[in-house]
Amino acid sequence: MSGSGALENANPLIFQRSGARLLTATDEDEDVHDPIDDREIFDILVAMSINDPEHPLSLEELNVVEQVRVQVNDTDSTVGIEFTPTIPHCSMATLIGLSIKVKLLRSLPDRFKIDVHITPGTHASEDAVNKQLADKERVAAALENSQLLEVVNQCLSTKSL
Template sequence: MVSGLINENPTVYERKERRVRTDSTNSDEFSVEPIDQLEIFDHIRDIRDPEHPYSLEQLKVLTEDSVEVDDLKSYVRVTFTPTVEHCSMATIIGLSVRVKLMRSLPPRYKIDIRVAPGSHATEAALNKQLNDKERVAAALENPNLVEMVDECLSPSFE
């Protein structure tokens, strides 16, 4: 564990049971189900917190309600809530969510990652940083940041 944690004893919540998505495709014709809130949440719910051995869902950094999807406009917004107002890992959390969605969604989707209003001391700066293509690209060229993101995205074996 990292020493000097910002939030040494976070509140940990129960995971929600995964819901089974029904596939309504007809075998006689090709149809593509629209991407919805539940599907996006299923992609990001198991991202691990950079400082704790818990998922972002368990810490309520992400909830199903924090995901907005407009499949027709190819738009996804995820709003996350850091556990403390001065979370030093908020950038890594947002970058991890962005990378997971970039790897999971078709490239036609515009991904918007936001910090919940009033949940972080530098909310405006974080929102700008997490949605600036050049800054994201530069961050993903930094081996240390990529290693941290990959660690957050690696599967847990609980």
């Protein structure tokens, strides 16, 4: 939250959740190669809710993350996520991006390179936030900060919605 205690976006638009993906027999068959795809990444982000730092809502409900903004190349082990802050001057953008990155780092095999950035043209400090999220040393330092890690973990905690 901002330093004044007031919400930056007190009345955000709320979108409908996409619902769970229907599993097929091959999805659960351990003998069938199942490449990681955009829907699986989207499910990691929304089905296992990442919550907004200011609201008791998921990033999906705020339309911060959308499946169409997830790019996966299982062969090259790359994942790209664009997220869209609810307002152009959102002071929580770096925290939201960091939460997305941490969730994916904790959920995916180590072979994946994860790129999290703001949807182009949707935030006033887009370049600065993207630079912070792309810098491995800054991300590592942020995760060594116990207070910041506690806030990230609160964003990642599953809440009943």
